[in-house]
Amino acid sequence: MQKTVKHKPLILNKFFPYRFSILQQAISENIASVYTGEFDLSRHEWRILAILGEQSGLSAKQITLLTSLEKMQISRAINSMRSNELIKETVNIKDKRFTQLYLTDKGQKIYQILVPRVLNKEKELLTALSKDEQKKLNQLLDKLHQKATLLLE
Amino acid sequence: MQKTVKHKPLILNKFFPYRFSILQQAISENIASVYTGEFDLSRHEWRILAILGEQSGLSAKQITLLTSLEKMQISRAINSMRSNELIKETVNIKDKRFTQLYLTDKGQKIYQILVPRVLNKEKELLTALSKDEQKKLNQLLDKLHQKATLLLE
DNA sequence: TATTGTTATACTCTATAACTATA
DNA sequence: TATAGTTATAGAGTATAACAATA
Numbered sequence: 001m002q003k004t005v006k007h008k009p010l011i012l013n014k015f016f017p018y019r020f021s022i023l024q025q026a027i028s029e030n031i032a033s034v035y036t037g038e039f040d041l042s043r044h045e046w047r048i049l050a051i052l053g054e055q056s057g058l059s060a061k062q063i064t065l066l067t068s069l070e071k072m073q074i075s076r077a078i079n080s081m082r083s084n085e086l087i088k089e090t091v092n093i094k095d096k097r098f099t100q101l102y103l104t105d106k107g108q109k110i111y112q113i114l115v116p117r118v119l120n121k122e123k124e125l126l127t128a129l130s131k132d133e134q135k136k137l138n139q140l141l142d143k144l145h146q147k148a149t150l151l152l153e
Numbered sequence: 154m155q156k157t158v159k160h161k162p163l164i165l166n167k168f169f170p171y172r173f174s175i176l177q178q179a180i181s182e183n184i185a186s187v188y189t190g191e192f193d194l195s196r197h198e199w200r201i202l203a204i205l206g207e208q209s210g211l212s213a214k215q216i217t218l219l220t221s222l223e224k225m226q227i228s229r230a231i232n233s234m235r236s237n238e239l240i241k242e243t244v245n246i247k248d249k250r251f252t253q254l255y256l257t258d259k260g261q262k263i264y265q266i267l268v269p270r271v272l273n274k275e276k277e278l279l280t281a282l283s284k285d286e287q288k289k290l291n292q293l294l295d296k297l298h299q300k301a302t303l304l305l306e
Numbered sequence: 307t308a309t310t311g312t313t314a315t316a317c318t319c320t321a322t323a324a325c326t327a328t329a
Numbered sequence: 330t331a332t333a334g335t336t337a338t339a340g341a342g343t344a345t346a347a348c349a350a351t352a
Contacts (some may be wrong), residue, residue, distance in 0.1 A: 007269045012203050012220065016275050016291075017184045022221055023294055024177035026301035031170045033305075042341080050165050060311060067165065068175055073343080075312055097310040097351050116160045121304075122169050128300035133293055138169075140282060140290045141176055147281035148179035151274075152186075195318085214333060226320085228335055250328045250333040 030125060034117045039110050044069060044077040046114075049086065052103050053111035059098040086110065183278060187270045192263050197222060197230040199267075202239065205256050206264035212251040239263065 012018050028043075035046040047067050052058060058066070060074045069077075078101065081087040086107035092098035103111060126134055165171050181196075188199040200220050205211060211219070213227045222230075231254065234240040239260035245251035256264060279287055 007265070008272055009207060010203055010268045010272060011207065012200065015203075015271075016279065017180050018200075019294065019298075020177055020180055023298045023301065024173055025221065026298060026305060027170050027173055030301055030304050044342090047165065047171075050163055050168075054162060054164060061309085068178065070344090071311065072313080076342095079312090095310090095352070099311070112160070115163045118168075119161055119163060124304060125297065125300055126169065128296045129293060133296075136289065137293045137297075140286055140293070141172065143281045143286075144278065144290075145172075145176045145179060147278055148176065148183055151183050151277060152179060197319095212333075223321090224334065225322095225336080229319095232335090248329070248333090252334075 027125060030121055031118060034121050035114055039114065042077065042080075044073055045081055045086075048074065048077050048081065048101075049103070049107065049111055049114070052087070052101055053108065053115065056102050057100045059092070059100060061098065063101075081107070180278060183274055184271060187274050188267055192267065195230065195233070197226055198234055198239075201227065201230050201234065201254075202256070202260065202264055202267070205240070205254055206261065206268065209255050210253045212245070212253060214251065216254075234260070 032043065032046075035041045035043075035049075041049065047069065048063060051063055051066055060071055060078065063069060063074050064071055078087060078089075082089075085104055087101055088104050089099045089101050092100055129137060185196065185199075188194045188202075194202065200222065201216060204216055204219055208219075213224055213231065216222060216227050217224055231240060231242075235242075238257055240254055241257050242252045242254050245253055282290060
């Protein structure tokens, strides 16, 4: 006689959130291999570099609104990037509480090198899918994201 | 005159790996809210509970093969679960290097309570998509996973 | 009083590798 | 020699909150 199962079984390998997490890890490692390899950035540093490369002069506060990073994570990452001379800053004259952050020449150079590599890695990953499939995937993930966020409230 | 951009710009919010990572975090928090809330399990502990609830008597080595956990992560999680009396163990008689792990009655009770809740949370998340869309999503993620793994080698 | 950003602290997680016991 | 599992240790990341400067 078999043990009575009172509920649907949970097979970890078929459990959507688990599978998603494993895939996320693989994707993340692919991208991280680009920015950790030669320039030894942390994930937070890489995100800040990406943001500031695109939009100069942001404050830490603005970066919190554009990324999932919190203010002390940013403060620490900035600290490290400052000592590696990737970032310089000025105080906002109109409101001295704000610091305006910029990439240094060195920071910009690294940014210019990394962006094509990272975009290329993204492209490589996505060659697994046709253009239509990529579009479909984005739609599905958007729906899922909306629901996941809703459920967290 | 505008600054010359020598490459395609990288907009973090539209960068697939970034979006994926944000979504993963939201999904993971949804599931974690179930197993951390009442029983205060860590993610590793939860995964081990899920595995052992399904298959009794596994060794730590076997668990490494069924999850993304490594042996010392398992060793530590087991340690904590042992002191919370969720797990008991016996030595394999044929090869004394192997430990066979089992849920205690208490561990099983928690397992029986958590599985329906966790599956329900998964279901809630997936209501964002139709059955067809869920199937499609799984196919697309599988393809992506294959590619991501391949690129890591 | 409220906000920006820094710092302190304690905690969790991770990675590497040395260690034991068994084979 | 090789394997299963434990332990030590240092580093990275996280969460909470107190803090200084400015508004």
